[in-house]
């Protein structure tokens with residue numbers, strides 16, 4: 001392979017995939033590839049896929065259709081599909097798109113380098129979708145693009161089996177990494193100059209339960225490492241959320257005041273049908289505990305919501321809106337229910353799906369989002385005139401004269417680049433919040449930190 005070969009990694013889906021893609025990118029770089037965003041120019045195209053909803057899977061198929069023409073013009077390019085859809089669709093991908101060279105599931109990622117090198121010696125396309133008990137690949141390999149923030153996987157798999165979700169079937173059973181090993185990884189990341197770390201798992205609230213450990217112990221141990229500025233964790237599950245974590249937010253300075261706690265719905269009927277294993281009253285109790293704590297005023301409290309789950313009626317939707325008003329989420333990641341073959345909900349409800357309700361669900365989605373925007377705006381207005389420490393992420397997509405930065409709780413803040421001061425993505429600044437919008441804030445730069 002020439003030193004100047006280009007590779008492109010397209011990533012769909014959750015933080016787990018973003019993290020996995022970092023590993024893939026670092027492996028590509030170690031093989032001499034230069035990473036580029038535009039896959040049209042690449043000699044190796046890796047598509048890291050998501051299967052949680054139908055849309056990302058359709059997107060994958062659309063991209064593969066485009067790549068088909070590209071491969072005809074440049075037959076030597078390598079096309080690789082990995083991630084959850086690769087696990088889900090397996091060899092069907094190669095049957096449908098014979099120009100795809102390699103398909104592998106999430107557990108095969110540590111084998112990526114070998115699988116890729118094999119492509120240069122064997123002409124045969126291949127599919128690899130085994131599950132493994134070990135996942136030592138989950139180390140600190142990050143690409144050269146990473147500046148000051150990294151995701152770190154602390155466990156894999158999920159045992160929760162929410163009735164709508166395909167992840168447990170694609171990512172296997174929960175396996176936690178040893179606390180000591182994670183702490184070592186954090187130290188290595190810090191040595192590389194990364195001072196902001198997000199620990200990730202499908203259900204991080206269950207971290208350690210399979211190895212007689214827990215998330216609180218892990219957070220406490222990491223907090224003792226010098227030079228970490230910010231530590232966050234994703235994603236918590238209400239049924240397993242330990243209320244003692246709230247105290248940690250108060251006591252541990254480096255812990256980011258960010259809590260992503262997917263409620264999914266506010267109606268007990270729907271929650272039961274989703275197999276979420278908690279009631280709305282249980283969720284309200286967590287909210288009460290948060291509101292009674294010192295961190296509430298600084299907390300970036302976010303959630304996931306599914307609208308239009310089978311048999312959701314007007315009353316259920318009203319209960320969902322009541323939850324939003326009560327919990328005062330800063331942001332909700334909202335989706336209309338997407339049936340996934342192989343899940344319990346699909347088996348139970350696919351025959352009953354009433355397509356005429358599609359419009360009703362879209363209206364409910366809009367109503368929910370409109371109310372969410374009002375609440376988010378109000379909460380962001382509470383930050384006006386405050387001086388905050390911000391971490392510069394990148395140039396603003398919309399305006400190259402501005403930087404996009406994050407607060408300690410990961411709220412997005414844009415500010416005009418100061419003239420004559422050498423600032424770079426990855427550095428920290430102080431800025432005063434001037435303007436609030438539902439999705440972001442505007443600030444004025446004060447000084448470098």
Ligand code: SF4
Nearest residue numbers: 158160161162165167
């Ligand atoms: S907790 Fe539920 S929604 Fe999350 S990955 Fe597991 S099964 Fe899916």
